[in-house]
Amino acid sequence: MNRFGLILTKSYMNKIKAKSFLITTIIFTLVIIGATNFQSITSLFDGEGGESDEKWQVVVYEEDTDIVNNLSGQTAILNTEIEITAGDNSRAELEEQLENGEFDALLSVNMTEAGRIDAEYLSASLTANAYSGDLQTALQTIQSNMAANRLSLSADELATLNMPVSFSQSAYVESAKSAEELDQARGLVYVLIFVIYMSVLIYSMMIATEVATEKSSRVMEILISSVPPIQQIFAKIIGIGLVGLTQIFIWATVGIISVNLSSDSLEGGIYSLFDFTSGSISTIIYGIVFFILGYFLYATLAAFLGSLVSRTEDLxxxxxxxxxxxxxxAMLAFYGLATPEAGFITITSYIPFFTPLVMFTRVGMLNIPLWEPALAILLTVLSILVLGWFGAKVYRGGVLMYGNSSSLKDIKQAVQLSKKEK
Incomplete structure (x- = not known):
């Protein structure tokens, strides 16, 4: 067991001290800080207070209408950055002034015989579509008010006419989550799925690279004769797993601190899609469990596959x-965010190689019986044990194989070689 601890400590300390660990940790830390302060950072480019001092100047050209005053009042309610002025010249002259940069946009308005407002918006670029959208909304309100006056409708009657339908959703199954609970869970599950996916992918590759590197240096020939393969493989897996947990702990700590310091800016926009205020503790616990299971499963597979190659270029x-x-x-998990009750999502959640991501999605999005995740966890643990036992055999023979052994057909040769070494 002392040798097991030495290999574990060596694997952990070598990765912690590596420049790649420091660089990736710092880069992702900066990304987390930037993401949690995105709105505050972008507001710095809009002037003091997050609002631009310059308004979007729109000149209105009217033929037979007189709505510029109403339009000015409506846009003032919708967007204070829009400034409405009436055009005194002909449309051709106004278009020439627009091209010369004297104002930002030209809005040509006339009224059809049917009482419909016909408007044309002209600007140098359509990227500032928020302004044109607010102008369209303001014109729609003006048109509705004009129609109400023609029909002698009161303000209350007009409000009733435009009142949106009240539409609520609920499930008849008591254990089903409500729409609000699903929205609250979706953001947390989405982030944790991404963390599990990236962590398993990166750290599995890290283990395979370390095994291949040691093999190419012939150090493995000495280790394999003094330390049992099962101890070697799991010492490396646990050591690098601790490296991953160290990084994730650092990022999580930075993220929590950054979110708490910038909580006022995490409102609206893209942050409206993620509601972590009601994040379930059980969901986070399941996320940790499935991360560990996924890591051990794929790391064990990557370790013995990495032992088959003699060069890191073949990994x-x-x-x-x-x-x-x-x-x-990952693709199944992200699809399951939208349809977690789909039959193939349920089936694949019990397949060990998909369980860490797909079953976690179901646990986060649905109120499923406890026996379902428990069964999936049990199957995954058994798969890890079987894979570890078989992987140790492949590992023992694989690390002694040199040459162009970089295909899966070499697994049989590695097992046969391990039997001879006993």
Whole structure:
């Protein structure tokens, strides 16, 4: 067990001290800080207070209408950055002034015989579509008020006419989550799925690279004769797993602190899609459990596959099945966010290679019986044990194989070689 601890400590300390660890940790830390303060950062480019001092100047050209005053009042309610002025010249002259940059946009308005407002918006670029959208909304309100006057409708009657339908959703199954609970869970589940996916992908590759590197240096020939393969493989897996947990702990700590310091700016916009205020503790616990299971499953597979190659350049080829399985599980998980009750999502959640991502999605999005995740966890643990036992055999023979051994057919040769070494 002392040798097991030495290999574990060596694997952990080598990665912690590596420049790649420091660089990736710092980069992702800066990304987290930037993401949690995105709105505050972008507001710095809009002037003091987050609002631009310059208004979007719109000149209105009217033929037979007189709505510029109403339009000015409506846009003042919708968007204070829009400034409405009436055009005194002909349309051709106004278009020439627009091209010369004397104002930002030209709005040509006339009234059809049917009482409909016909408007044309002209600007140098359509990227500022928020302004044109607010102008369209203001004109729609003006048109509705004009129609109400023609029909002698009161303000209350007009409000009733435009009142939106009240539409609520509920499930007849008592254990089903409400629409609000689903919205609250979706953001947390989405982020945790991404964390599990990226962590498993990166750290599995890290383990395979370390095994291949040690093999190419012939150090493995000494280790394999003094330390049992099962201890070697799991010492490396646990050591690098602790490296991953160290990074995730740092990022999580930075994220929590940054969110608390910038909580006022995390409102509206893209942040409206993620509601973490009611994040379930059980969902986070399941996320940790499935992260550990996924890591051990794919790390064990990556370790013995990495032992088959003699050069690190061949790792991508031999690890292709691992990458396909991880990407496939991520695609199923992200699809399951929208339809977690789909039959194939339920079935694949019990397949060990997909369980860490797909079953976690179901746990986060649905109120499923406890026996379902428990069964999936049990199947995954058994798969890890079987894979570890078989992987140790492949590992023992694989690390002694040299040459162009970079295909899956070499697994049989590695097992046979391990039997001879006993």
């Amino acid at each position: 991508q080829q031999v690890l292709m099945p691992v990458n396909i399985l991880i990407v496939g599980g």
